[in-house]
Amino acid sequence: MSNEQRTIDTLKQVGFSKNESKFLLYLFNNNGARSREIELGADLRQPEVSVATTSLVDKKLIKITSTKNTIGKGRPLNRYFLTKSHDGIVKDINDMFLVRLNTLKKAMADFNSIFTTP
Numbered sequence: 001m002s003n004e005q006r007t008i009d010t011l012k013q014v015g016f017s018k019n020e021s022k023f024l025l026y027l028f029n030n031n032g033a034r035s036r037e038i039e040l041g042a043d044l045r046q047p048e049v050s051v052a053t054t055s056l057v058d059k060k061l062i063k064i065t066s067t068k069n070t071i072g073k074g075r076p077l078n079r080y081f082l083t084k085s086h087d088g089i090v091k092d093i094n095d096m097f098l099v100r101l102n103t104l105k106k107a108m109a110d111f112n113s114i115f116t117t118p
Contacts (some may be wrong), residue, residue: 014096019044023052023080027062028089032081053080061089 001009008021016024022042027033033041035049044052056062063083066076082089 011093014093014100017052017055019048019052020055023049023056024061024089027080027082028086032079034077034079038080061092 004025007025008018011021011024012018022044023038026038026042030037030041035046035053038044038049039046042049053062053064057064060083062080065079065081067079068076084092
């Protein structure tokens, strides 16, 4: 199994979708990117990039900057960047793992208290 697939599978454990993971990994390996670059580089379709963008912005892991389209008329071109350094993003994701772990520990304790005889 490739490191990319292992990372995607691991990120799923804390609630990232496959597409969010691919998007995030692409930005980890590139210093910012436009939507089309992410589509091609992460093997995602435009709607998948759009949905992942919304989720990753909500999780405060990426930010969007708009630049004027220099090719004439049309929409501004958005570029996507990580909100923090690689180490900062890794720390945030590790914090998500700790929250998940604590939730599971509490659920296990609740389960055990139901079936423990007094």
